[in-house]
Amino acid sequence: MLESVSATAAVVQGASGSVMADHRTPLVRRCWYVAGRGDEFTRQLRERSLLGESVVLYRTEAGRPVVLQNRCPHRSFPLAKGSLEADAVRCGYHGLAFDSGGKCVDIPSQEVIPPRLAIRSYPAVERGPFVWVWMGDPADADPGLVPATPWLASQDWTYASNYVFLGANYVGLHENLLDLTHFTYLHPTTLGTPEYARAPFQVEAGSETVRISRLVPECDVPAIYRTTGMRGKMSRHTVSEFLTPALHHASAVLRDLEADGVYTVYISHFVTPADQDRTHYWFTFARDFQIADQAITEFTERSALHAFNEDVDALQEIARMHGSGPDAKREISLKSDQAGVAARRILRSLADREAGPA
Amino acid sequence: MLESVSATAAVVQGASGSVMADHRTPLVRRCWYVAGRGDEFTRQLRERSLLGESVVLYRTEAGRPVVLQNRCPHRSFPLAKGSLEADAVRCGYHGLAFDSGGKCVDIPSQEVIPPRLAIRSYPAVERGPFVWVWMGDPADADPGLVPATPWLASQDWTYASNYVFLGANYVGLHENLLDLTHFTYLHPTTLGTPEYARAPFQVEAGSETVRISRLVPECDVPAIYRTTGMRGKMSRHTVSEFLTPALHHASAVLRDLEADGVYTVYISHFVTPADQDRTHYWFTFARDFQIADQAITEFTERSALHAFNEDVDALQEIARMHGSGPDAKREISLKSDQAGVAARRILRSLADREAGPA
């Protein structure tokens, strides 16, 4: 199943000589991003910042999720402070109403509605537990490109899930997710095992995706799996993939070296810039074993939240260091950064492409 | 009485093709602004920000209100942190003293006082309950141009009054005050009645003032007048005028359609930019009926404060939207904005005139 997600990954290693993205690189807009959990789209208007734009989220009477520009084009009042009437949003200042396509359908003080009095309606698609939004040119929004996460809807799987707010740019998070060498130092109580940091790895970098895999032939069961049925010595095969600026996917396959058990875990990271310096970060932690055991799900969620908050703390500490000292912008990369550097080159290349010819 | 205030208003409608002021337009300085209530000028030094300048307010022993530059010209200590000695302010850092005209009258550490060691003294005039200040070139300060508000000193009237701090630029407040179509949506419980939003209106825009009037032939008594003697169906004639960047005046004449009663209300809005992004906002709500009934005054004050705080909330929400999204600066105006747009053109034209030839 994982293969279907990363089928486009090629086997070019460390190819590009282009510059890496960092926290000042313009955000990539031509991409499907998670706008929120499906259950956040209700009959109550909800304001959110996505890629530096203020939007309002709601659900039509027929159940379709809607993402509209939050700023009323008349006098800039935030529509989320207005009200929902059937499928239209009515502004709380002068009462202008906009339908779910962004078209103005009522101006209380006049009969004629100028056609240009419209707001942006962002293409939105619901898939499993999430609603995805397209923040680029709507003409380019192809629902077929929304990433598939079938295991989140399958009866053979279950998952833990939660949200973390990151007070830093998204580039650092993507690099963090491709980097397995920090487990031992940043996550000693959840993910890190001493064998992990030095295990050999293999990186496959394509033009738009990056894949890093690592096999630890023999290790103890990591702490995060403590409440599962796993016991004794295991082999641990992990694959971590940067698929789009909005999505990072990881899998772990643990084989019991004494008994017959094989345990598969899919961890998905849904990364959506709120703006240049803040990031929404949803995750799912799915497994195909002991799926009825709610205690495992809860322990996994707590453990993952704990670990991901360690990442968030680290990335926010790093953001605090930006600009400190005369050479604060200089970073020196290591061999283990190969995958992260490849993803940052992709992010830079995508941003450059959107900026158009210089 | 109102006519005396707006005598200069001409009958040019939607004339100017000039650009509108917005929250980034330089503040208009050649104007009398309210610096504070008279009872805020005491023998205690009081610091305030007016049009981006820090000033110190006090009252001389003879009772004259004074507005001085707050920054000591020696080492920039705020004089409001010093002390008042007779009519002079003594700095709390090195003891320099300045008289109410801004002239340095004592330097404890030396005998000779350099003539250039002076601070700005802003022309100030007390009228009724307020002290007005001239923030432009003092040579242009004509006390004859201070707006007259005789009903605030008349025995035939009484008024409620209060202050609201607005965390946004003053242009939006002026436009709000000329706009009657938002009553139904923003002030449903105090000022808005359904008939109001669609009633026809008439705009008279002069070169420096704007007047909008509206007659609702038959309506219920608005909630804000609930504790008065008004009952049953009324006609409601309202006039709202932008008189200067510092003053907005409105009147409402309600006639009882069944009995003989005529009720006149004068609402004055005193608008003083603290700086580009913050505004002082005093109001008086005066009436010529049941003037001895203190309960009406108190209810009116509470209701007006409630309604004006709704405006303030809305304007601060709008300020929060400024800069959100790629087209955040674009505003589309409606027919009902005719008066507000005219006032914003005047504010822009006054600001351009002060900036001088480009």
Added chain:
Amino acid sequence: MLESVSATAAVVQGASGSVMADHRTPLVRRCWYVAGRGDEFTRQLRERSLLGESVVLYRTEAGRPVVLQNRCPHRSFPLAKGSLEADAVRCGYHGLAFDSGGKCVDIPSQEVIPPRLAIRSYPAVERGPFVWVWMGDPADADPGLVPATPWLASQDWTYASNYVFLGANYVGLHENLLDLTHFTYLHPTTLGTPEYARAPFQVEAGSETVRISRLVPECDVPAIYRTTGMRGKMSRHTVSEFLTPALHHASAVLRDLEADGVYTVYISHFVTPADQDRTHYWFTFARDFQIADQAITEFTERSALHAFNEDVDALQEIARMHGSGPDAKREISLKSDQAGVAARRILRSLADREAGPA
């Protein structure tokens, strides 16, 4: 003893025609600054901002104080959030370790250590209760230039000491320390006596130091010495010296005009910019009399802290005034500012010299 400190002061008065430093002048880096009290250098990593750079402070197992760049050159994680292993700092993100010289000594994920993977190690010297740091080019760091403060280590003296954080630029603090005319106004309850503000003074300004001295032939004992043995009328001779951008030294010699007592006090001000707008400020208040009386020390510390906090409050009030009004940058100097102006010219001249040819 004082003479040894100020030996380089010449007798040129009001020499330079150069411009004065102010709060926007670049910080002077070629100077020994106090980095902290010796007891702040421990086996716990401690983060501090010095001259706009984030550094980490600790002490080696052998007891030597260390000041290192806080930002890991790999991915900018603050090393102070890592851990100390023997004399090396290990990063909390990927485990890179740096020795006390700034050299990388371990990368857990690879064998080879690139030589350029190093951090800045700032020369540090411990003298008496303080550790001094050199923030300029390390090649220029001459430990022989670290100011001597032998009375802080002498058995014939004792001292009170404390730290104040100043939320303003250091230039204003230096000027404040050379200015004796503000005592009467800002410190009426601790340092000021009426005779003090008008007493004649003498200024000696050299190319890098400034000295101001003042003799009050007869005065009461200042309040800060109330708990000492001083009684009745005294003569008071004070000398205040700007020695470097990091150090200001003052002495007061009080002679009992009736009995035989001579009392000497040395007050040292250790001034270290945290950045352009914030300053670390340590002080010592030393005396050569009644040195066993701990109550005097405690009273002196409380009184000095009270007085210096009045200075800090004033300087922060002034920082708040910066930028208020159109002529906010203009300062007019008095005769009594002669010493302060000389120091500000030196600070400007040192900053210009570091900036190199324009």
